[in-house]
Amino acid sequence: MAKVKVRTGKRFRAKRVESHYDTIVIGSGIGGLANAAFLSLLGKKVCVLEQHYTAGGYTHAYEREGYEWDVGVHYVGEVHKPSTLRRVFDVISEGRLQWAAMDDEYDRVIIADKEYGFVAGRENFANMLVDRFPGEEDVIYQYIDLIRDVSKYTPKFFAGQGMAPWMAGIYNKVRPLLVPKVFYQTTREALESLTQNQELISVLTGQWGNYGQAPADASFLMHALIAKHYLAGGAYPVGGASEIARSIIPTIQKSGGEVFTYADVEEVIIKDNRATGVRMIDGTEISADNVVSNAGFYNTVKKLLPEQTQQQLGVDDWCSQVQRSSAHLCVYAGFKGTAEELGLSSTNLWIYPDGDHEGNLAKYNANPDAEFPLVYISFPSSKDPDWDNRFPGKSTVEIVTPAKMEWFAQWEDSQWQKRGDEYEALKEKFTQRLLEKLFERHPQLRDKLDYCELSTPLSTNWYQKNSAGEMLALDHFVDRFKKPFLHPVTPVKGLYMTGSDVMTAGVGGALMAGMMTSCAMQGRKANQVIKLVKEYKEPSNTTSASDTVQAHP
Numbered sequence: 001m002a003k004v005k006v007r008t009g010k011r012f013r014a015k016r017v018e019s020h021y022d023t024i025v026i027g028s029g030i031g032g033l034a035n036a037a038f039l040s041l042l043g044k045k046v047c048v049l050e051q052h053y054t055a056g057g058y059t060h061a062y063e064r065e066g067y068e069w070d071v072g073v074h075y076v077g078e079v080h081k082p083s084t085l086r087r088v089f090d091v092i093s094e095g096r097l098q099w100a101a102m103d104d105e106y107d108r109v110i111i112a113d114k115e116y117g118f119v120a121g122r123e124n125f126a127n128m129l130v131d132r133f134p135g136e137e138d139v140i141y142q143y144i145d146l147i148r149d150v151s152k153y154t155p156k157f158f159a160g161q162g163m164a165p166w167m168a169g170i171y172n173k174v175r176p177l178l179v180p181k182v183f184y185q186t187t188r189e190a191l192e193s194l195t196q197n198q199e200l201i202s203v204l205t206g207q208w209g210n211y212g213q214a215p216a217d218a219s220f221l222m223h224a225l226i227a228k229h230y231l232a233g234g235a236y237p238v239g240g241a242s243e244i245a246r247s248i249i250p251t252i253q254k255s256g257g258e259v260f261t262y263a264d265v266e267e268v269i270i271k272d273n274r275a276t277g278v279r280m281i282d283g284t285e286i287s288a289d290n291v292v293s294n295a296g297f298y299n300t301v302k303k304l305l306p307e308q309t310q311q312q313l314g315v316d317d318w319c320s321q322v323q324r325s326s327a328h329l330c331v332y333a334g335f336k337g338t339a340e341e342l343g344l345s346s347t348n349l350w351i352y353p354d355g356d357h358e359g360n361l362a363k364y365n366a367n368p369d370a371e372f373p374l375v376y377i378s379f380p381s382s383k384d385p386d387w388d389n390r391f392p393g394k395s396t397v398e399i400v401t402p403a404k405m406e407w408f409a410q411w412e413d414s415q416w417q418k419r420g421d422e423y424e425a426l427k428e429k430f431t432q433r434l435l436e437k438l439f440e441r442h443p444q445l446r447d448k449l450d451y452c453e454l455s456t457p458l459s460t461n462w463y464q465k466n467s468a469g470e471m472l473a474l475d476h477f478v479d480r481f482k483k484p485f486l487h488p489v490t491p492v493k494g495l496y497m498t499g500s501d502v503m504t505a506g507v508g509g510a511l512m513a514g515m516m517t518s519c520a521m522q523g524r525k526a527n528q529v530i531k532l533v534k535e536y537k538e539p540s541n542t543t544s545a546s547d548t549v550q551a552h553p
């Protein structure tokens, strides 16, 4: 594959848009793109409006100083083997999106001086745990059965998201009778009902960064979905994260639709409680039969709805019932040398000072100079088989840790690169501390560093149009999944929501939200969407996953 420009989408200009579309989608995250692609495959003309300079939301990638980094796609599970997720990606990209399996050891959890390799495949995972916790064999198998059970009952749990809200209301009342009770427990509650072995619990929750909350706060549902999602290993888009949007956009264009960037929507136009279109910040009005917001629940209700509608619906009360997820810091680093020369594998590292995830997070949230509660290190260039063609002789690393928006709030109204010395000094301090974490594991990289920069919650606010630096939209606490307003169908006729907040965060969760919203929009014809997925012919473009896949159940 030749080196391609990382930006995707067409730059918005008032004269480039049509005056009316079947559907307008605000935001080009994977949920929005999936929704737009499904509708396009059903013959609708869809206009996707993305405020950033490139499409993809958290699946976008960016270039700087001769390097390229993803921002929110470090690895995706289940797509390197036959699965519903893979099938949905194939449908919306019409088979264009390819995935490469990571190394068998996709994650390594490092707790103080102990290391636990999470190797693809249920048996490998179980064997590693039994080997390290020989007295806990029964518990380990019970745990694996439990996450399998959660996965089995998940379609039932989320079925209401594809129904009309009144029906979903009734369904969700009887739902507790249809699914195991762990669906309504926190991760810690569910795990402590299996074992009191805190060391084992710390290891089992060693991927908590994937859902952004410590085990005592995160719902077990979210934990189990993530654990199961990666049980057969991880995969990465061939050609980098920007391939996700690049491969889906032609599906949307085929029905006369388009994905516009620099397309900042100011407000949804509502007349007589019906969404009739959107007004852009430059004043351009575009009308549509339906409007879908992929901008996140908070942005949708607090920023995109007219004030009067906000009051009529009581959105402040809704917002008081949910909380926005943690912010994060990320070092984007570029190194001289290929992965082979530098001895880098594709295994993600999850580094913890000790096993007290809740305690460490609380200490750090109270004092940013405290030990990082979690440092996650990803090696994107090692995951992409096409990287060396595009960036010969170079490698990239990303180092992520949680952060609080408050630490950066004083610079909220300043401009990028003009935030002043104090801000730069704070960034530099975090950067050096995070790089040290990398060099502790990979000292050979120390004198190969060529370029690096740190993103803060202000960066997230800028490229996502968030206001709390939140990295995973809303938090995944237990009661979140009972909130009727987190539904694809809103009380405003013709206005829908899609993306993480109507399902779960994660590329897979937001992708499925795109499908659920499409079903909800089709009403009695929802089956047409499901049919597209069911009837898609199995592709054969998986790159290097086949061995891994066949070896593991």
Ligand SMILES: Cc1cc2nc3c(=O)[nH]c(=O)nc-3n(C[C@H](O)[C@H](O)[C@H](O)COP(=O)(O)OP(=O)(O)OC[C@H]3O[C@@H](n4cnc5c(N)ncnc54)[C@H](O)[C@@H]3O)c2cc1C
Pocket: 026, 027, 028, 029, 030, 031, 032, 049, 050, 051, 052, 056, 057, 058, 059, 071, 072, 073, 074, 075, 076, 263, 264, 265, 266, 294, 295, 296, 299, 328, 330, 400, 463, 464, 465, 471, 472, 473, 498, 499, 500, 501, 504, 505, 506, 507, 508, 510, 511
């Ligand atoms: C650091 C990090 C690492 C992650 N790693 C992984 C991972 O390894 N694997 C995984 O599965 N998931 C990962 N995730 C999570 C995953 O990327 C997201 O949950 C998912 O992509 C969210 O998709 P979405 O459809 O909800 O929309 P988003 O990606 O949130 O997109 C919303 C879009 O709406 C746009 N928008 C907002 N307001 C407006 C407006 N007024 N007008 C126009 N556009 C607007 C935004 O610019 C944005 O593009 C990670 C996230 C982060 C932050």
